[in-house]
Amino acid sequence: QVQLVQSGAEVKKPGSSVKVSCKTSGGTFRNYPISWVRQAPGQGLEWMGGINPFFGTADYAQKFQGTVTITADESTSTVYMELSSLKSEDTAIYYCARDMRDGYNWALDYWGQGTPVTVSS
Amino acid sequence: SSELTQDPAVSVALGQTVRITCQGDSLGTYYASWYQQKPGQAPLLVIYGNNNRPSGIPDRFSGSSSGITGSLTITGAQAEDEADYYCNCRDSSGNYLVFGGGTKLTVL
Numbered sequence: 001q002v003q004l005v006q007s008g009a010e011v012k013k014p015g016s017s018v019k020v021s022c023k024t025s026g027g028t029f030r031n032y033p034i035s036w037v038r039q040a041p042g043q044g045l046e047w048m049g050g051i052n053p054f055f056g057t058a059d060y061a062q063k064f065q066g067t068v069t070i071t072a073d074e075s076t077s078t079v080y081m082e083l084s085s086l087k088s089e090d091t092a093i094y095y096c097a098r099d100m101r102d103g104y105n106w107a108l109d110y111w112g113q114g115t116p117v118t119v120s121s
Numbered sequence: 122s123s124e125l126t127q128d129p130a131v132s133v134a135l136g137q138t139v140r141i142t143c144q145g146d147s148l149g150t151y152y153a154s155w156y157q158q159k160p161g162q163a164p165l166l167v168i169y170g171n172n173n174r175p176s177g178i179p180d181r182f183s184g185s186s187s188g189i190t191g192s193l194t195i196t197g198a199q200a201e202d203e204a205d206y207y208c209n210c211r212d213s214s215g216n217y218l219v220f221g222g223g224t225k226l227t228v229l
Contacts, residue, residue, distance in 0.1 A: 035218065037164075045156070045164065045207050047218040061217055095163055106211050106218050107154035107169035114163050 002026040004112035017084040022096030029077040030054040033099035038092040125221035132227040143208030151211040153191030
């Protein structure tokens with residue numbers, strides 16, 4: 001059974017950084033990319049970027065290029081998402097999800113439980 | 122702004138059929154996936170590749186596509202289907218993943 005377990009809630013000051021982890025189990029870590037999606041309070045879903053653990057390469061939504069860094073540690077089957085220069089607008093729930101992308105299809109089939117991040121002075 | 126457009130809210134009578142749509146240019150090329158999200162929960166994939174159901178998803182959920190519009194149909198809606206539904210797809214460049222704004226489904 002594939003499981004993605006994320007780290008706990010965070011409270012951060014504006015201008016600081018946050019690093020959220022996503023530990024995967026039940027599947028072969030290298031076989032699937034992992035994406036990060038966030039959801040601001042009362043808002044919709046927003047794709048931030050993803051990483052292919054097999055190649056160690058990450059891609060990012062244009063909005064997040066320069067502020068988000070996604071990394072993977074194969075030894076612990078864990079993916080990390082670090083968001084820097086935090087603003088109040090970054091207050092959201094951050095989800096990791098297993099990424100099934102191929103050809104014409106791109107779906108996220110297993111999701112972590114979400115990590116609330118609050119940015120407040 | 123989202124490149125995929127969904128109606129903000131839709132309602133359906135218990136046991137009836139409802140269609141939730143998602144419109145965007147990239148749907149003319151790429152496949153839509155659909156997610157159900159209930160309050161306080163992570164999204165759940167219900168349809169991928171336009172019309173495929175993951176294991177464990179009831180067969181009352183189905184997907185289809187025509188032109189630049191993707192659709193999620195729930196045949197015989199149940200009370201537990203009340204949720205927010207999101208579509209997603211590659212964007213027009215094919216390089217990024219985009220979500221629709223979501224549709225709140227109310228089961229009356």
